Amino acid sequence: MTVPLDPRFVLAIIGGIMVGAAGWALQRLMTTRRWGALVAFDDGRRPPENLVSERLGLVGRPDEVWRLRDGRPIPVEIKSRRAPSTGTFASHRVQVEAYCLLLESTTGLSPPYGVLTYAGGESRRVLWDDAARSELLSILAAVRRPYDGEADPSPRKCAGCRWRPGCDASLAS
Numbered sequence: 001m002t003v004p005l006d007p008r009f010v011l012a013i014i015g016g017i018m019v020g021a022a023g024w025a026l027q028r029l030m031t032t033r034r035w036g037a038l039v040a041f042d043d044g045r046r047p048p049e050n051l052v053s054e055r056l057g058l059v060g061r062p063d064e065v066w067r068l069r070d071g072r073p074i075p076v077e078i079k080s081r082r083a084p085s086t087g088t089f090a091s092h093r094v095q096v097e098a099y100c101l102l103l104e105s106t107t108g109l110s111p112p113y114g115v116l117t118y119a120g121g122e123s124r125r126v127l128w129d130d131a132a133r134s135e136l137l138s139i140l141a142a143v144r145r146p147y148d149g150e151a152d153p154s155p156r157k158c159a160g161c162r163w164r165p166g167c168d169a170s171l172a173s
Contacts, residue, residue, distance in 0.1 A: 075099035
């Protein structure tokens with residue numbers, strides 16, 4: 001013998017689903033108004049398309065690319081950690097700057113900023129201007145220079161370094 005479902009229970013379930021869907025749609029609408037239209041994202045289900053600049057020797061792919069109403073692209077990098085209490089980590093900022101440069105190089109349109117989104121939904125803008133471009137190009141130039149032998153290794157630093165197996169300055173050899 002089956003017990004008939006109470007119609008109020010069924011309506012409550014359907015109502016909950018509708019409220020959830022409306023909340024998701026509202027969140028998407030607010031994000032679209034804030035950053036424009038989502039034009040690319042890395043969902044992990046299909047092979048990613050990297051942005052490539054042969055001239056700069058730079059390759060990368062932001063987690064999302066949004067397009068503002070005026071057509072300019074906005075790179076969004078999503079981090080799995082909580083946001084720092086103040087500012088952003090330099091490595092995160094430079095990563096977003098690299099995506100801005102790649103988008104500028106590949107689309108011909110300069111992003112006004114990039115976005116870092118941390119766990120919990122907190123977002124921080126990374127301004128893309130002449131100072132950011134200069135900082136990034138300086139870092140790229142430094143990375144391309146031959147190693148000068150000026151490493152400052154320490155047992156603690158070397159122990160956790162992912163480059164240790166190929167490093168000629170490692171103390172853990």
